[in-house]
Amino acid sequence: MTITEQDSQEVGTETGAGVSCRREFLARVGGGMAVMAAASWGGASRATAAAAPGDLVSQSAVKIAEMIRAGKVSSTEVVEAYIRRIESVNPSLNALVMPCFDRARSEARAADELRAKGGKLGVLHGVPMTLKDSIDTAGVVSTGCTLGRKGFVPAEDATVTARLRAAGAILLGKTNTPEFTMGSFTDNLVYGRTNNPYDTARIPGGSSGGSGALVAAAGTPFDIGSDTGGSIRSPCHFNGVAGIKPTNCRVPRTGHIVDLHGIFNTRTQLGPIARRVEDLDLVLRVIQGTDMIDSHVVDVPLGPVGAVKLKELRVAFYTDSEGYHQPRPETVAMVRGILHRMEGEVASIEESAPPAIAEGLAIMQKSRSAGGGSHITRTAQKAGTEKLFHMVQSRVNGKTLKAGEFTFLLEEEDRIRKQQLGWLKKYDVVICPVHAYSAPFHDAPNPSTASYRTIYNLNGWPAGVVRAGTSPEGMPMGIQVIGRPWREDVVYAVMGAIEAMTGGWQPPAV
Numbered sequence: 276m277t278i279t280e281q282d283s284q285e286v287g288t289e290t291g292a293g294v295s296c297r298r299e300f301l302a303r304v305g306g307g308m309a310v311m312a313a314a315s316w317g318g319a320s321r322a323t324a325a326a327a328p329g330d331l332v333s334q335s336a337v338k339i340a341e342m343i344r345a346g347k348v349s350s351t352e353v354v355e356a357y358i359r360r361i362e363s364v365n366p367s368l369n370a371l372v373m374p375c376f377d378r379a380r381s382e383a384r385a386a387d388e389l390r391a392k393g394g395k396l397g398v399l400h401g402v403p404m405t406l407k408d409s410i411d412t413a414g415v416v417s418t419g420c421t422l423g424r425k426g427f428v429p430a431e432d433a434t435v436t437a438r439l440r441a442a443g444a445i446l447l448g449k450t451n452t453p454e455f456t457m458g459s460f461t462d463n464l465v466y467g468r469t470n471n472p473y474d475t476a477r478i479p480g481g482s483s484g485g486s487g488a489l490v491a492a493a494g495t496p497f498d499i500g501s502d503t504g505g506s507i508r509s510p511c512h513f514n515g516v517a518g519i520k521p522t523n524c525r526v527p528r529t530g531h532i533v534d535l536h537g538i539f540n541t542r543t544q545l546g547p548i549a550r551r552v553e554d555l556d557l558v559l560r561v562i563q564g565t566d567m568i569d570s571h572v573v574d575v576p577l578g579p580v581g582a583v584k585l586k587e588l589r590v591a592f593y594t595d596s597e598g599y600h601q602p603r604p605e606t607v608a609m610v611r612g613i614l615h616r617m618e619g620e621v622a623s624i625e626e627s628a629p630p631a632i633a634e635g636l637a638i639m640q641k642s643r644s645a646g647g648g649s650h651i652t653r654t655a656q657k658a659g660t661e662k663l664f665h666m667v668q669s670r671v672n673g674k675t676l677k678a679g680e681f682t683f684l685l686e687e688e689d690r691i692r693k694q695q696l697g698w699l700k701k702y703d704v705v706i707c708p709v710h711a712y713s714a715p716f717h718d719a720p721n722p723s724t725a726s727y728r729t730i731y732n733l734n735g736w737p738a739g740v741v742r743a744g745t746s747p748e749g750m751p752m753g754i755q756v757i758g759r760p761w762r763e764d765v766v767y768a769v770m771g772a773i774e775a776m777t778g779g780w781q782p783p784a785v
Contacts, residue, residue: 328493328782331356335551336402336496336558340443343390343401350386350401350445354379357403357447361494364785367475370489372408372466374448375415379403382445398557400443405495407486408449408466409456410545411530412436415446419532420463421454423660433530434569435499435545435562442561447495451485454664455654456501456533456543458482459509460717464664468717471513472783473750477714480510486548487514491751492785497549497558501531503542505709505728508755511548511740512709515751516780517770518548519555522760523735525577526562527569533654538685539643540571542732550780552741552771556580559763575761583768588621590614590769591702593628600726602711609744609752610708616776621704629698629705632730635691639733642684645676688733695734704769705736705757713746727755737763741770742779751781 331353334342342348358376365371386401411417411429413436418424432440440446451461451469461469461484469484471477472492479488483500487510490498500507502520511518526545528534533543547558565572592614594600594607614624648671655663663671676684699705708727731738736757743754754773758766773779 328360329356332360332493333550333782334496336399336404336549336554337551339496340399340402343386344396346390350383350390351380353401354383354403354445354447357495360492361447361489364472364492364494365489367470367785368472368488368492369467369469370450370479370485370492371405371448371494372420372451372485373416373418375446376448378414379445379447386443386445397441397443398561399439402444402496403447404439404444405447405450405486405489405498406436407452407456407483407498407500409452409482409501409532410436410499412446412449415449417449418465419455419658420452420465421532421655421658421660422464422662423655423658424532425465429530431530434527434566436530438562439499439558450483450489450498453482453484454667455651456482456503456506457651457670458664458666461485462664462666464662470717471714471750472785473515474714474748475785477716477750478513480513480714482506483510483518483548487511487516487518490514490516490548490550491780491783493550493782497547497554499545499558499562500548501533501543501545502732503533503539504732507546507548508709508728508738508740508753512753513714513751515742515753515783516548516550517552517555517739517741517774519546519559519737519739519763519766520544520731521546521559521563521763522575522737523732524571524573525564525575525761525763526559527564527566527572529566529568532658534569537650539650541735544732552739552767552774552779555739555770556763556767578762578764580764580767580771583765585621585768585772588703588765588769589701590617590621590624590704590706591627592624592706593626594708596628596632599633600708600711602708605744605746606708606711606752610706610754613743613754613773613776614706617772620772625702627698627702628707629695629730629734631691631694632726635688635695635730635733636726638684638687638691639729641676642681642688644670644672644674645681645684647671647673647675649675692734695730699736699759703759703762703765706769707755707757709740709753709755713748713750713752731757736760737766739763739766739770741774742781743773743777
């Protein structure tokens with residue numbers, strides 16, 4: 276299907292440097308040229324980085340790491356810059372809920388001393404980070420935002436925490452999430468509500484809402500979120516940042532408050548959130564791979580982004596399927612505008628959606644609730660929580676299915692996976708919205724939030740989000756890029772091309 280020039284003109288993408296880089300985009304990816312190698316993501320994404328919050332805190336993690344290794348800036352200077360930024364923006368956001376600034380300062384000094392001595396430096400040496408409060412951090416309170424763990428200090432780091440620290444990253448603190456990561460907005464009984472940095476009257480999404488809000492406000496270079504039904508991708512869309520739910524079973528869940536939990540196990544994935552696509556690639560390479568604890572994780576190589584040739588990619592896109600998603604006009608215009616710009620730069624573009632999306636989501640909902648919320652009760656008991664946040668408590672209804680009914684649902688889920696994978700044989704990439712709408716107001720009626728995202732937790736395909744436009748209300752709008760299993764490199768290449776066209780992240784008002 277041809278995307279019309281009118282569609283392109285209607286899209287609410289950014290003006291200025293982002294939109295004017297059309298010719299730069301063509302130069303970078305036209306003619307089937309390999310784009311944005313992981314070791315050298317030059318050009319547009321950095322050139323268009325907004326400098327409003329301050330040049331240093333606006334840089335990508337990749338750039339900060341390069342500057343520290345080259346001695347252009349010290350880790351101490353970077354850490355102090357981010358602490359100042361957090362102190363400026365966090366009172367209005369409530370995104371960082373457990374700071375560890377003194378430890379971060381100490382580790383930054385040690386990082387600078389190691390560099391001065393010519394010691395071996397990791398790929399994230401001296402680079403600050405934050406982590407979602409559902410991820411364990413040794414020596415730092417990690418509550419999972421549930422009352423039973425209020426004040427709980429883990430003895431060990433989660434696997435992803437340990438890997439990032441071993442690569443040289445320095446923890447600034449923990450970011451807010453719904454209790455047990457169960458929710459599409461970020462509020463809980465431990466730390467309260469998190470706000471959107473582009474409009475504090477609106478939600479930042481969930482469940483990685485604190486992560487998305489703080490990254491967007493330039494309070495941290497990157498964060499690690501978790502995604503069971505869109506909990507990385509939703510905050511990225513609402514807050515105008517980049518993130519990825521990796522292929523199911525690429526990253527260990529060890530040390531996450533919801534880790535290995537029976538038949539729902541593979542739906543939850545951990546992945547990075549950052550302002551720039553290049554950072555997602557770097558961080559995922561650090562945290563991926565088996566830890567010999569999470570028995571579901573396998574070691575599958577992540578190919579170099581620079582080897583991906585856009586000219587050879589077959590792209591499917593959709594803005595609705597079976598009338599189920601009901602997107603707003605600006606959402607449709609954004610997607611079609613992006614696809615119009617990509618015409619001639621990829622092998623083909625066809626309007627097509629994975630089959631049985633609505634059916635698959637209905638089956639997932641039935642299987643998730645088959646135990647009457649008993650998995651929530653067990654998780655609460657394990658944490659020592661007696662009083663649940665109302666959003667979580669509402670999922671405990673005690674109504675259970677018979678074993679035969681439940682096993683039939685699992686068989687149906689496998690049927691949907693098989694059917695959708697067969698459809699994907701014709702395509703390399705799928706492009707679609709993240710949400711039907713931009714960030715809603717707090718306490719406003721919240722339409723169904725899972726339609727575009729949760730199906731990719733069922734089939735397990737890698738799905739990334741990058742900012743691609745702005746709503747009529749001035750709120751960020753992301754676009755979702757989905758790849759074949761284990762092909763995050765292809766997802767990054769397309770996300771990077773979109774980021775180069777639109778400018779990607781833009782600084783918020785805070």
